[in-house]
Amino acid sequence: MRHLMNPLDFSVEELDTLFELAMDIEKNPEKYADRCAGKKIATCFYEASTRTRLSFEAAMINLGGSVIGFSDANSSSASKGESVSDTIRVISCFADICAMRHPKEGAAMVAASRSSIPVINAGDGGHQHPTQTLTDLLTIRSLKGRLNHFTIGLCGDLKFGRTVHSLINALSRYEDIHFIFISPEELRVPDYIIEMLKEKNIPYEEVIKLEDTIAQLDLLYMTRVQRERFFNEEDYVRLKDFYILDKKKMKAAKEDMLVLHPLPRVNEISVEVDDDPRAVYFKQVQYGMYVRMALILTLLELV
């Protein structure tokens, strides 16, 4: 039995197989419509989320399966003080697979270590968010036709942004990737990621201004400064509008640069950018569902 905690849990070859499956699902959805008949996914969300939870649920429904779960900690036994370890043992009796989001880092790993069903980490605090990474990789692979030879700019909250950490880890396994980290001083990429890049001799730069670097990017990954990651409201208010991508900045970008965003977007991408064909963040959501369908099939060994 396999779990997904970290995008690196799957080898590059396994990811290729997963992405091929996701692309086949996109082309031939009817072929997969009953593949999970009689199966249940438990979506255990201890933290608010619409996109990820609904994406998992839609994925399972599209595969002919059904959904149980909870959408915030208050409506679960966690509010009575039940541990993650106990909750997953109980959930294992009801469901065939579990997607878990939790505000604490490492929660899904604890669940996986006690579970008798596959567990998917649907986000653990500021740590990892592997299915968002699979979504990002599938989006890039589908729209660019490859996952190597890129200069990618990651912009915004690079300190607490778990999607960013996961994506850097995942892309670091592909050839000729050049990272440009664009963030205010307070929200720089954590040291363990920098250490990893140095060890692997992967080129990276850290800059503060988006305008200075946008012209050289093949991919721009924007992120939101997340209020829930700050212990101090003042810091959040000071940093939340540090970056705003607008039409003017997009003029300096390459014609085939893609703008990705894990969503929800607040102010960091102006709505005027939405109609630009390079803005692919809503397509990304669609790819997210396909890749979660492929993942559910793979972990349930129904491929």
Add this chain to the structure above:
Amino acid sequence: MLNVGKIEEGFVLDHIEAGKSLSLYHHLQLDKLDCTVAIIKNARSNKMGKKDILKVECDINMLDLDILAFIDHNITVNVIKDGEIVDKRELILPREIKNVIHCKNPRCITSIEQELPHIFFLADEEKEIYRCKYCEEKYDSKK
């Protein structure tokens, strides 16, 4: 000069940084063993000026000394049998440390689930970096 007698079988942990012997006593869980232990604090040392020494009289297979390497790998471990030094043991950093140090990341799952073991893995042997198994936060003894 204080004199502490020879031991027949066990360990003499020498060159411990002055003042650290009591914390070693706890890390090695010597309080749980029914054996003779001498804690010598602030002994004179040519090399260090002052040092601590721990003498533990026990079966030499009873103690897990890996943790010593994590705490201070300059410690000299003398293995004693029949009253003589029979071996000087090299300290090797343990791959994993369980329930010795605690994760201080307030966002880590261990901060709310008290029953979980605190496990750290050796992330970088050269730089002696340990990371929490759950949240991957680097252990920083100064925090």
